[in-house]
Amino acid sequence: MKAEFGRMEIFENYSLKSLNTFGVEARAKYFVQLRNEQDAKELAKTDLLRKHPYFILGGGSNVLFRDYFEGVIIQLENKGIEVAKEKNKGVKVRCAAGEDWHSFVEFCVRNDLGGLENLSLIPGKAGAAPIQNIGAYGVEQQDAFKELTAIDLMRGKLRKFKSRDCEFGYRNSYFKKNPRNPYLILNVSYQLSKEHKYNLSYGALQEHVAGKKHHDLSLQLISDLIVDIRKSKLPDPDMLGNAGSFFKNPVISAEQFRRLKSKYPEMAAYKLNERQYKIAAGWLIDKLGWKGKRKGDAGVHEKQALVIVNYGSASGEEIFNFSEGIRKDVMQHFDIGLEREVILI
Ligand SMILES: Cc1cc2nc3c(=O)[nH]c(=O)nc-3n(C[C@H](O)[C@H](O)[C@H](O)COP(=O)(O)OP(=O)(O)OC[C@H]3O[C@@H](n4cnc5c(N)ncnc54)[C@H](O)[C@@H]3O)c2cc1C
Incomplete structure (x- = not known):
């Protein structure tokens, strides 16, 4: 069922089964999908979020819905990856929050931009990466993080967060520590490098590259190895x-x-x-x-x-x-x- 709230289209009693990787059935009283920053500003103008509890949902790969959600589920579907600035050997790349994280990592690897290759195949969207400061195989996203832009859904105001504002920790950040924070992340920027320093600290990676010299390695090789290791160890949420x-x-x-x-x-x-x-x-x-x-x-x-x-x-x-x-x-x-x-x- 659909309803109008100001100029927003809102779905009622919405099933979240296909929107969480546990695949559990749960419903939300309201569900609203935002296409871009403008939609988010429109939403902030309504009193929907002042009247009801709300939760921002990315790809649903780190959540467990226990029950009916008596509030508003917000999902942002903005797209776009942009090389924002190139300086010497460093490149700043900005990724829209609604992009699939692994597709973003693939973009970086294809363009020979190093820093995120160890985070290949982590499910979810780019906008969720800073929330728990995703990490794997000796790297955390904070290692290449530059800044993010978020919108305060209560006031409709934009705010930039630098690394220190995000208070990154092990599977933690300012955003995760303060679940009532009003910020919807719109895009995230990373400082990547054309001069590669591979992080091979993880045992299984070392085994695979044993005997190889630095010039035999590439971002693509590391990313492919990580994809293979992850596939052999972790269940694919599409199957289980x-x-x-x-x-x-x-x-x-x-x-x-x-x-x-x-x-x-x-x-x-x-x-x-x-x-x-x-x-x-x-x-x-x-x-x-x-x-x-x-x-x-x-x-x-x-x-x-x-x-x-x-x-x-x-x-x-x-x-x-x-x-x-x-x-x-x-x-x-x-x-x-x-x-x-x-x-x-
Ligand atoms: C098979 C599997 C393997 C995994 N491996 C790893 C791993 O190696 N390392 C790791 O760190 N994690 C891992 N995860 C967990 C998960 O992939 C990450 O936490 C991921 O970042 C979640 O992204 P999501 O888009 O699915 O977010 P969701 O699960 O939908 O949401 C997670 C949190 O982010 C918030 N959020 C999402 N988008 C936004 C936004 N735009 N603005 C503000 N808040 C937002 C949500 O409110 C919620 O608090 C794994 C999960 C699975 C299923």
């Missing part, structure tokens, strides 16, 4: 509903680390500094026997303990309850509180 890693890797104190390590010498961990260690959440979950476990249509992937999957018709609530079972178990056995990476709606 999921949202990638469900939990973040927890950070614990050095003291707790030492206690656990003496009990579990094989525990996978990474030293952050003298006081803190990052533990592989997948290792904790696997250790407790959850890998491949299933309750109804909600389960843990057979190869990836950190990935919760929808085997068919699990509801958002069922997936949530299943994930809480994992959280409780990890807390009981390791005294570690797992934090969700996926956003609950």
Whole structure:
């Protein structure tokens, strides 16, 4: 059903099933698709967002809809990739928020612009990349981030955010920390390089390029390798509903680390500094026997303990309850509180 709100066309009781990679059925009271900045300004002029809660949806690859959403879902579909500035060996490239992230990375790789190739094949849209500061294979988007432009949906005003304004952290940013922030990201700019420094810190990448010299490497080769590695490890959401890693890797104190390590010498961990260690959440979950476990249509992937999957018709609530079972178990056995990476709606 459609309704008019000012000059905007708004869908009512809208199904979100095809708009989230878990593939769970959920409906929103209102759904509005924006084509561009002008549409966003129009939306800001209405009182729709003052009257109802709202949520900005990208490609739905990092969200779990638990229930009916009693508010407005906003999706931005703007397009365009533009080389904004070239200076010596650096190139600033601006990408519209509605572009598919991987297509943007492919554009950069094709044009021999380095910096984002390790982030190949991460699902979702470019506008969502700064939200949790997406990262993979030793690189985070903040490493090449230059700035973004967002619109305050309450006031209709544009604002530029530089890196320090975004407060990037591990799977975190100003935007994710403040879910009530009014900013819709319109475009993101990255500072890319024509002179390549490949990041091969990740073990599986090193194995693949062993014996190769710098001049044998290329952005395309790295990107292709990452695509292959990811395809072999992670379930494709088109085949099996999921949202990638469900939990973040927890950070614990050095003291707790030492206690656990003496009990579990094989525990996978990474030293952050003298006081803190990052533990592989997948290792904790696997250790407790959850890998491949299933309750109804909600389960843990057979190869990836950190990935919760929808085997068919699990509801958002069922997936949530299943994930809480994992959280409780990890807390009981390791005294570690797992934090969700996926956003609950
Ligand atoms: C198979 C698989 C593998 C994955 N691997 C990785 C990985 O390696 N590394 C990683 O970091 N993530 C990974 N993810 C998670 C996911 O791909 C990223 O978080 C991605 O950036 C989400 O993009 P999206 O467009 O789907 O955003 P959504 O899931 O729709 O939204 C995510 C957040 O971004 C906000 N948002 C979206 N667009 C905008 C906008 N224009 N303005 C303001 N806010 C916005 C939403 O409100 C929400 O808070 C993976 C997911 C899957 C399914």
